Amino acid sequence: MAGGRMYNQNSSSGGGSGGGTSSLSFLIQSQKGSCSNSQNLDASFLSGPSPSPSPFLGSRSMVSFEDVHLANGSNNRPFFRPFDRDENGDEDFDEYFHQPEKKRRLTVDQVQFLEKSFEVENKLEPERKIQLAKDLGLQPRQVAIWFQNRRARWKTKQLEKDYDVLQNSYNSLKADYDNLFKEKEKLKAEVLKLTDKLQVKEKESKNTELPVVNKQEPPQISEPVADSAASEGKVCKASVVACKQEDISSAKSDIFDSDSPHYTDGVHSSLLETCDSSYVFEPEQSDLSQDEDDSLSKNVLLPPYVFPKLEETEYSDPPTNSCNFGFPIEDHAFWSWSF
DNA sequence: TTGTGTTTTATTGCCTCC
DNA sequence: GGAGGCAATAAAACACAA
Numbered sequence: 001m002a003g004g005r006m007y008n009q010n011s012s013s014g015g016g017s018g019g020g021t022s023s024l025s026f027l028i029q030s031q032k033g034s035c036s037n038s039q040n041l042d043a044s045f046l047s048g049p050s051p052s053p054s055p056f057l058g059s060r061s062m063v064s065f066e067d068v069h070l071a072n073g074s075n076n077r078p079f080f081r082p083f084d085r086d087e088n089g090d091e092d093f094d095e096y097f098h099q100p101e102k103k104r105r106l107t108v109d110q111v112q113f114l115e116k117s118f119e120v121e122n123k124l125e126p127e128r129k130i131q132l133a134k135d136l137g138l139q140p141r142q143v144a145i146w147f148q149n150r151r152a153r154w155k156t157k158q159l160e161k162d163y164d165v166l167q168n169s170y171n172s173l174k175a176d177y178d179n180l181f182k183e184k185e186k187l188k189a190e191v192l193k194l195t196d197k198l199q200v201k202e203k204e205s206k207n208t209e210l211p212v213v214n215k216q217e218p219p220q221i222s223e224p225v226a227d228s229a230a231s232e233g234k235v236c237k238a239s240v241v242a243c244k245q246e247d248i249s250s251a252k253s254d255i256f257d258s259d260s261p262h263y264t265d266g267v268h269s270s271l272l273e274t275c276d277s278s279y280v281f282e283p284e285q286s287d288l289s290q291d292e293d294d295s296l297s298k299n300v301l302l303p304p305y306v307f308p309k310l311e312e313t314e315y316s317d318p319p320t321n322s323c324n325f326g327f328p329i330e331d332h333a334f335w336s337w338s339f
Numbered sequence: 340t341t342g343t344g345t346t347t348t349a350t351t352g353c354c355t356c357c
Numbered sequence: 358g359g360a361g362g363c364a365a366t367a368a369a370a371c372a373c374a375a
Binding site: 340341342343344345346347348349350351352353354355356357 | 358359360361362363364365366367368369370371372373374375
């Protein structure tokens with residue numbers, strides 16, 4: 001046998017000769033009442049030089065070839081079933097005697113006994129192993145194997161439990177994240193809506209307050225500013241052109257039609273302010289916004305919405321004079337137009 | 340009855356500890 | 358180097374549907 005481990009499967013010792021009280025005698029005693037097996041013991045099983053005192057009666061499961069019919073109440077399985085002797089008689093019995101041992105299951109009572117012992121301590125010290133073997137009428141090796149397999153089963157179940165716990169935890173976290181994400185989206189939409197509203201309001205107020213300066217602007221740039229990001233870009237471009245044009249030909253401003261209902265200096269200045277560097281969405285902010293998006297995509301636990309450098313922005317309360325509300329505009333199309 | 344999947348018992352080889 | 362634990366695996370025993 002490789003590894004030098006040799007197990008004596010055919011040992012004739014087995015059983016153990018009574019003597020001494022088991023450390024688990026209380027278990028044995030407690031089971032006597034419910035163990036129907038002990039009442040059905042085959043007398044021949046007890047006919048050894050030193051019969052075991054255990055209720056399992058020194059079964060010698062791997063060594064005894066007695067067919068001890070210990071019908072269990074639950075399944076009527078014999079205590080051990082090495083083979084059926086009643087069919088072929090002594091011939092097969094002799095034959096069986098020279099064959100390697102067949103596996104046989106432990107009885108329900110033996111298993112219960114071992115289970116209780118396992119609950120007390122899942123490791124097996126040598127003394128305990130020998131005592132258990134004596135009590136159960138098994139080979140110490142069998143007890144050791146049973147504990148080993150039992151530990152393996154316990155470990156498997158523990159892993160399943162741990163997996164369930166982790167899965168529940170994950171599900172809970174995911175639900176939280178989903179809720180936060182929805183809330184973030186909702187707030188984001190609300191912020192954009194309010195931003196647009198404020199821009200329109202500000203433009204309207206400037207239209208009514210500021211004097212008319214440039215009457216020569218083309219009427220098409222007076223289209224609604226807050227329609228979309230694209231239209232905003234067009235307006236800004238146009239107003240920049242207008243600004244340059246104003247610089248060049250400011251002397252001609254007197255010939256502009258001051259009665260144009262669609263174009264007032266209010267709008268113009270508002271648009272200019274819109275395109276002013278103090279208002280325009282700066283690359284730094286856009287980068288921050290981009291970073292935020294990146295980090296959002298990478299880190300699911302970021303706050304739903306972040307307002308970078310809020311204290312540094314010209315946030316007026318209420319924001320009547322500036323369109324910079326401290327909100328990073330996340331819609332890149334909104335600020336990515338070029339001059 | 341039989342095929343098939345699951346459970347239980349046991350073996351093997353490797354590893355660690357004393 | 359021996360004893361014992363563990364993972365992987367074999368194989369018998371068992372359960373159960375068809």
